[in-house]
Amino acid sequence: MNGSAIENFSCVIYNIFFMNCTWQAGRDAPADTQYFLYWQKSRDEEERECELYIKDENWRNMGCIFQNVSIGIEKAYFLVNGSSKDSLIQFYDEYIDLYKIEKLMPPSNITVSCDEIKNDCIIQWQRPQISHSNKDMCFKYEINIKYKDNPKRKPIYTSIQEGGNSNIFLRSNTRKKYVLRMRAAGSACFVNPAWGEWSAPVEFGSEEIISSSIWILLGVAVATPLMAIVTIFFCKRTGCWKAAFPQIPGPKPDFFTLADTNPELMESKIQSISSENEEIVIVADLVR
Known part of the structure; x- marks a missing residue:
């Protein structure tokens, strides 16, 4: 029956040893149609369901x-046939290069070591694991580096490298922290030429962080002498020193002049005070 064969058949190999194949039912396939998948890795192997x-x-x-x-x-051979109580179901078959449908894992064991004197960093990694090759020359790598504090901006460093397992990155700012990601693709051999998954972010470098308390102390240290200078200048202009620190008046000069110019009057006052004290004592004795 035309239109009963499956549609949109696709397969992907992931995590080295797993393969997932999917399809859609034929547009004109009866409702009770059931499909069955068989595949054969090579001509020398048996077909398996x-x-x-x-x-x-x-x-x-x-x-x-x-x-x-x-x-x-x-190439592996895939066959999907179907069955229905109402009619015959068309089969679907296809030959596929398995390495072309493999989704490559990211490079593993990514490390970054930086020289604080030369400001260069050595990036090292291991090739992605695949089931059919162990040669570094089969891969190419993309390296992507950004500043950690601004990950949404464009990468500050991008490199595509054929083979190998190391790369040198020259830092332009030793006071920044960086974030690195890598992915791999096939360059030769029987390896998928499409880019695989990105690695997990790898942070490296040092970042100088000034705490809020230090910023406060710096602000106080700058503001204190500045306020003192402004205050002194203002008081000189407005004369506020006289209002804030008034002069204490000294004794009147008449007191000293009286003692020096009229000693007889001073002696008379002293005798008067003495006689008053004697009268007070006499009154106190009479009361007793």
């Missing part, structure tokens, strides 16, 4: 998960 199907809400097989998959140099 899917062991773990992915089902939709109608319990129809719409995908498959394979485990322990290894990639060879030959």
